[in-house]
Amino acid sequence: MDPTLNNPAPAWLLPHSTAPERERSYLTVQQVGKTYATRNGDVHAVERADFDIDEGDFVSLVGPSGCGKSTLMSMIGGLELPTAGRIAVDGRAVDGPRRDFGYVFQDATLLPWKSVMDNVLFPIRTQKRVLADHRPEAERLLRLTGLWDFRDKRPAELSGGMRQRVAICRGLVNDPRLLLMDEPFSALDAITRDDMNLMLAQLWDQVHKTAVFITHSIREAVFLSDRVLVMNARPSRIVADIRVPFERPRRAQMQEHPLFNEICAFVREKIHEGHDSRRAESR
Template sequence: MTPVSDFLTLEGVSKTYRAAGSEVQAVEQAAFTVPSGQFLSILGPSGCGKSTLLSMIGGLETPSTGEIIIGGEPVKAPRGDMGYVFQDATLLPWFSVLDNVLFPVRLRDGRTEAYRERARELLESVGLWEFRDKRPDQLSGGMRQRVAICRALITDPQILLMDEPFSALDAISRDEMNVALAAIWDRFHKTAIFVTHSIREAVFLSDRILVMSRRPSAICHDVMVPFPRPREAQIESDPDFVRLCGTLRDKIEEGYKG
């Protein structure tokens, strides 16, 4: 059994794709643990296997070797106690904001009324309750991603998986979403696995950062983020913040060199 302190464990996890008679190793021998309630970012350049690793944690892909354990149970398929946020908000255009947030409940058992108060709490926490009757095309990109985060949290999942959810936003909206997500995490305090290629974003949001090397991708560095919570945007001008970003940039470059 996985100890309570180690909510998520990866043991020798690799992923190899086979196509047209050749093999591509996307992830090589990933091994780490994540305590319950930790915000962990997986950082690395595009194409290094970050999203593949997240998909295996979420049960969307099967490891070629190794095992993933969550709460003492091996991951064999997507679990009901996970929330997902993807690069695109993937909201249903014919549903209102409120109905989109409640959609996972509708799929599970249809008892949406029992979750309405939680939906209100979530939407209020991101400043969108007054937009509850709007359609997705009436919202900005950042607002749609806030709805997607609320939808991921509606069933009170144990773990939140996020795959570069702000990568399509402009710089100002992305900064706003980082602050919003930090506030959401401080309030609901879920175990979070966050994939990004933004060093600054990873440092601002995370308790801990794993750096992945170039393909075949391996975890080459494991870095704790020392800044206390809650965090405000102004921390990004702190010399220690800037220094840590520089250290991580150096580690990513080391990973490129292999």
């Protein structure tokens, strides 16, 4: 039986489709699909993803492995083109990689021969902009992430968590319209990851950016985000859209709150619901 039949939907669960407001939304993902043609036939990596994101929102995508999160993020970032639908940021269609977006991936991919400061400034250098104009912002970000004292070190002299912090500073240095992060903390140990979550939450209180963040950690998603989009098993759909009802600044104690745990349990249930129905179908 559907548990929502007897219980009214909680206020933090958003109804899907904000269609009338589309034209005014900051990031629009409209009926987006991606089908890969492979030797073994077509793979429908993403099917009809349809949502909007407001400017300044930190939005997480969570869902089972292989459900199409990275593919969806690559399309939002213009690194891959959709085979159906349309993506636009601030009224402009995304049809290729954008200089005004920031990208952070699971692997920090720093240049080993360059210092922390030069790695952070690397996008400015490749975009042939004046480095001196952007040094103050690089300094601000390095201070906010606790890396200022390490600015002259090489990546090999840093811990994994520090390298990811450098990658986040590099993603933010050009004041991007959108920061895309694909599992930036998944290779870190649990204690470092908790520290990174707090660091990122605090950083967000200072930078106020629009962000799309992929994670396998439900608690990380709920802790960091203004909104959590839950994806189902492939062919993927958005099966729940949650506005996290906690104020900023976010504090570690938020994770002890019953409502925090209630939302996490709901997200977990939604993710497994997809798995369970697929298993039932294949029986």
